[in-house]
Amino acid sequence: MGSADGIDQWIRPGPNGLEVNAGARFHIDALRASECVVVTHGHADHARPGHGRVIATPETLAIMAARYGENFTAEATPLPYHQDMVLGDTTIRLVPAGHVLGSAQVVIDHNGQRVVVSGDYKRKADPTCTAFEPVECDVFITEATFALPVFSHPDPETEIAKLLSSLRLFPERCHVIGAYSLGKAQRLIALIRQAGYDQPIYLHGAQQKLCQLYQDLGIDLGELKPATAGEKGKPREDLAGQIVIAPPSALADKWSRRLPDPLVVMASGWMQIRQRAKQSGVELPLILSDHADWADLIRTIDDVAPAEVWVTHGREEALIRALALKGVKARALSLIGYEDDAE
Amino acid sequence: MIHFATLLERLLFAPRRNTKLAWISTWLTECPPADRGWGVAAMAGDLDLGRVKHGVVRALARRVLDEELFAQSYDFVGDLAETTALIWPQHHDDNLRPNSQAPSLEDVVLTLQGASPDEAEDHLAGWLDRLDVTGRWGLLKLVTGGLRVGVSARMLRLSLAEAFGKPVEDIEEIWPLITPPYDDLFDWLEDRAMRPSAEDRAVFRPLMLAHPMDDAMAATVSPGDFLVEWKWDGARVQLASAPDGVRLFSRSGDAIGPAFPELVEGIEWQGVLDGELLAGTPDAVEPFQHLQQRLNRKKASKTLIRSRPVFFRAYDILFDGKTDLRPLPIEARRDRLAEVIRMLDHPLYDTSAELRFSGPGELDDLRAQCREGGLIEGLMLKARGSAYQQGRIKGVWYKWKRDPLTADVVLMYAQRGHGKRSSFYSDYTFGVWTGDGPEKQLVPVGKAYSGFTDAELKKLDQFVRTSTTNRFGPVREVAPTMVVEVAFDSIAPSSRHKSGLAMRFPRFASIRWDKPAEQADTLETLKALT
Ligand SMILES: [Zn+2]
Numbered sequence: 065m066g067s068a069d070g071i072d073q074w075i076r077p078g079p080n081g082l083e084v085n086a087g088a089r090f091h092i093d094a095l096r097a098s099e100c101v102v103v104t105h106g107h108a109d110h111a112r113p114g115h116g117r118v119i120a121t122p123e124t125l126a127i128m129a130a131r132y133g134e135n136f137t138a139e140a141t142p143l144p145y146h147q148d149m150v151l152g153d154t155t156i157r158l159v160p161a162g163h164v165l166g167s168a169q170v171v172i173d174h175n176g177q178r179v180v181v182s183g184d185y186k187r188k189a190d191p192t193c194t195a196f197e198p199v200e201c202d203v204f205i206t207e208a209t210f211a212l213p214v215f216s217h218p219d220p221e222t223e224i225a226k227l228l229s230s231l232r233l234f235p236e237r238c239h240v241i242g243a244y245s246l247g248k249a250q251r252l253i254a255l256i257r258q259a260g261y262d263q264p265i266y267l268h269g270a271q272q273k274l275c276q277l278y279q280d281l282g283i284d285l286g287e288l289k290p291a292t293a294g295e296k297g298k299p300r301e302d303l304a305g306q307i308v309i310a311p312p313s314a315l316a317d318k319w320s321r322r323l324p325d326p327l328v329v330m331a332s333g334w335m336q337i338r339q340r341a342k343q344s345g346v347e348l349p350l351i352l353s354d355h356a357d358w359a360d361l362i363r364t365i366d367d368v369a370p371a372e373v374w375v376t377h378g379r380e381e382a383l384i385r386a387l388a389l390k391g392v393k394a395r396a397l398s399l400i401g402y403e404d405d406a407e
Numbered sequence: 408m409i410h411f412a413t414l415l416e417r418l419l420f421a422p423r424r425n426t427k428l429a430w431i432s433t434w435l436t437e438c439p440p441a442d443r444g445w446g447v448a449a450m451a452g453d454l455d456l457g458r459v460k461h462g463v464v465r466a467l468a469r470r471v472l473d474e475e476l477f478a479q480s481y482d483f484v485g486d487l488a489e490t491t492a493l494i495w496p497q498h499h500d501d502n503l504r505p506n507s508q509a510p511s512l513e514d515v516v517l518t519l520q521g522a523s524p525d526e527a528e529d530h531l532a533g534w535l536d537r538l539d540v541t542g543r544w545g546l547l548k549l550v551t552g553g554l555r556v557g558v559s560a561r562m563l564r565l566s567l568a569e570a571f572g573k574p575v576e577d578i579e580e581i582w583p584l585i586t587p588p589y590d591d592l593f594d595w596l597e598d599r600a601m602r603p604s605a606e607d608r609a610v611f612r613p614l615m616l617a618h619p620m621d622d623a624m625a626a627t628v629s630p631g632d633f634l635v636e637w638k639w640d641g642a643r644v645q646l647a648s649a650p651d652g653v654r655l656f657s658r659s660g661d662a663i664g665p666a667f668p669e670l671v672e673g674i675e676w677q678g679v680l681d682g683e684l685l686a687g688t689p690d691a692v693e694p695f696q697h698l699q700q701r702l703n704r705k706k707a708s709k710t711l712i713r714s715r716p717v718f719f720r721a722y723d724i725l726f727d728g729k730t731d732l733r734p735l736p737i738e739a740r741r742d743r744l745a746e747v748i749r750m751l752d753h754p755l756y757d758t759s760a761e762l763r764f765s766g767p768g769e770l771d772d773l774r775a776q777c778r779e780g781g782l783i784e785g786l787m788l789k790a791r792g793s794a795y796q797q798g799r800i801k802g803v804w805y806k807w808k809r810d811p812l813t814a815d816v817v818l819m820y821a822q823r824g825h826g827k828r829s830s831f832y833s834d835y836t837f838g839v840w841t842g843d844g845p846e847k848q849l850v851p852v853g854k855a856y857s858g859f860t861d862a863e864l865k866k867l868d869q870f871v872r873t874s875t876t877n878r879f880g881p882v883r884e885v886a887p888t889m890v891v892e893v894a895f896d897s898i899a900p901s902s903r904h905k906s907g908l909a910m911r912f913p914r915f916a917s918i919r920w921d922k923p924a925e926q927a928d929t930l931e932t933l934k935a936l937t
Contacts, residue, residue, distance in 0.1 A: 316830055336493065379479070
């Protein structure tokens with residue numbers, strides 16, 4: 065095992081987020097407009113518009129362009145997975161994080177020491193993105209969104225099976241699934257397709273652009289149709305027994321009035337907590353997360369065997385406690401600005 | 408246990424009563440027969456596993472997880488049973504696949520009933536190892552006794568009727584006679600035995616209920632068709648007296664005798680009476696709020712019995728001794744009732760008088776009198792010649808309520824509804840003015856969820872969305888500009904509400920789009936209605 069000594073001299077949390085200062089200055093997932101930023105993935109709280117230069121995987125750059133327009137940055141530098149790039153006195157490399165299409169960990173080498181910034185990541189199978197690869201390092205900077213022992217995400221197949229059995233049981237009801245529009249929606253569709261469902265799947269307007277982008281980038285999502293409104297504000301009876309995917313915020317909004325007898329489904333890691341799911345008015349909770357669960361967070365830290373773990377955002381207290389019990393040195397960076405409730 | 412845990416999970420998430428009923432019926436026909444009774448008892452709240460308290464569950468959690476990590480988890484989840492079910496390690500080895508050697512619900516109940524807390528903890532640990540997360544959650548919910556899946560005893564009886572093809576009335580009738588695991592019930596449901604008998608037992612008999620009558624129908628009522636009496640503003644009760652005791656039941660069948668000892672002590676007569684529990688004495692009836700003070704207590708002190716007297720105003724008789732009078736016409740039952748009350752000669756028992764009227768005009772006059780004094784809710788009309796039948800039978804008993812009170816109030820807060828209304832702001836809090844000049848402000852006086860049409864709901868929803876001034880979680884505060892005329896049955900002083908008033912059954916009467924908010928009613932106006 066290497067040592068973490070002195071690493072905080074060249075990488076540390078600053079006002080704009082995690083900041084590297086070694087011959088060159090750059091940020092990772094900067095929270096505010098900054099000069100040079102390495103972006104781990106396209107979720108809005110990690111990928112913001114207005115930076116001078118953005119270094120990211122080609123897929124992440126395409127997602128940012130789709131969300132913010134082509135001019136989201138003055139200079140977009142694509143860095144495909146596993147290619148080295150020199151930045152000042154550091155060498156950086158992007159490695160798959162398995163979170164959403166294009167998502168990457170940032171591996172930073174400097175002076176014979178190595179830091180890995182995980183970004184958001186998961187270890188469970190996802191047909192829409194490249195699987196996570198553990199990289200041994202001296203400091204592992206990890207997320208902690210689901211860092212509580214209560215989170216143990218089941219196999220996605222069992223969750224999809226629940227959805228399909230509900231469709232068989234309630235063929236007269238429109239199954240409307242709340243799913244985050246980048247990553248979750250496309251993974252959900254791909255998993256439904258894997259389970260053999262080949263009917264068209266209907267999309268809320270806010271889901272269409274990114275689904276189209278995924279398809280353009282070669283991810284097969286089958287036949288997708290817009291869930292447009294019925295005539296004169298009446299529900300669209302032809303959506304009975306169909307699957308509609310919408311952003312979670314639309315489920316209880318006026319938009320949902322176009323759906324005939326909707327059965328509210330939600331696909332999220334938070335659905336593991338029954339009382340929470342119940343309170344949010346969900347009738348069928350699907351536990352489907354794009355983040356690592358408790359066991360996978362701990363397993364990953366075992367895999368990358370760092371001298372120290374730094375925790376960016378989420379339930380860092382619990383993770384730090386668990387690592388202390390294992391004799392692993394860990395501390396919280398308390399980065400404010402990354403959300404976890406959108407997941 | 409797996410079947411039952413799966414059922415609990417389905418019930419928790421099923422938003423509709425009909426869906427819940429269907430899930431219970433399915434479970435009744437699919438689960439191991441020996442588990443059915445215990446499951447029904449658990450959902451009905453009639454299962455006491457005694458010594459498994461929260462301490463036992465916490466001790467279990469300590470076996471598998473660091474105390475601090477558990478505290479953080481519990482803090483996040485907010486429910487002890489669920490937290491423990493989630494943190495319990497899932498076994499994956501082939502000798503102990505989840506659910507492969509799971510206990511039955513019957514095993515769980517019978518084992519725990521005789522177990523000490525330490526023994527219970529060991530048994531539970533063994534079972535948790537053999538269950539998947541749903542099974543663990545169901546097991547821990549069961550043993551800690553907080554199922555909260557939105558199922559009433561009535562729904563269970565409907566599901567039993569549905570699953571076994573028996574009339575729900577027959578199940579209602581014997582419900583008070585049976586105890587978990589209800590072997591005699593299932594023996595009868597599956598045609599292995601006769602229906603359990605209530606003979607010589609003071610048990611609750613299902614009540615006959617009334618339909619509302621509207622003004623149009625009331626205009627056609629003649630004295631030859633209906634017998635009429637006051638609809639008293641008290642609590643519906645049933646007195647059952649048999650060799651095994653004298654019991655007083657609430658309208659839902661709960662035994663409330665200990666709260667009203669003066670009504671059950673010293674009753675020698677045997678039979679079943681239907682009537683109204685009222686505050687005051689037969690000569691001087693008092694308002695419902697006085698009765699409320701007695702209803703809120705499980706037991707009554709001597710002082711309370713003296714300061715808040717109550718009495719039983721009988722209007723029907725179901726049994727005299729062992730004789731079932733329910734098939735008799737109402738006139739015959741009332742004659743017998745009068746005899747029994749005379750013979751009983753008890754100062755706290757009288758009969759509800761029959762009212763004389765010659766036709767619809769006089770009926771109207773009678774109803775107009777109800778508002779005076781606030782002690783009478785309206786009129787009861789009972790079809791001549793009718794038998795006493797359980798439930799709400801069409802065309803037999805009617806209630807014709809007095810006109811409601813109304814007030815013009817200002818909409819203050821709105822919240823989304825449930826189920827079909829979940830995309831609408833359909834739950835409204837309203838208030839009236841208090842204070843003068845710069846001190847003038849709105850004080851909330853009630854909540855209403857009904858009384859508007861679907862078209863009005865759309866407009867109200869639109870108003871809320873465009874007039875929001877503040878949000879508190881799911882609640883939106885709206886600009887105080889919309890006036891609503893609300894109707895309510897009565898209004899009474901209340902120390903539990905900020906306004907000092909509590910309304911009974913407020914609902915929308917009309918939306919006063921025309922009326923400026925400043926002209927809405929004041930707290931003083933409402934106080935004058937109490
Ligand atoms: Zn993310």
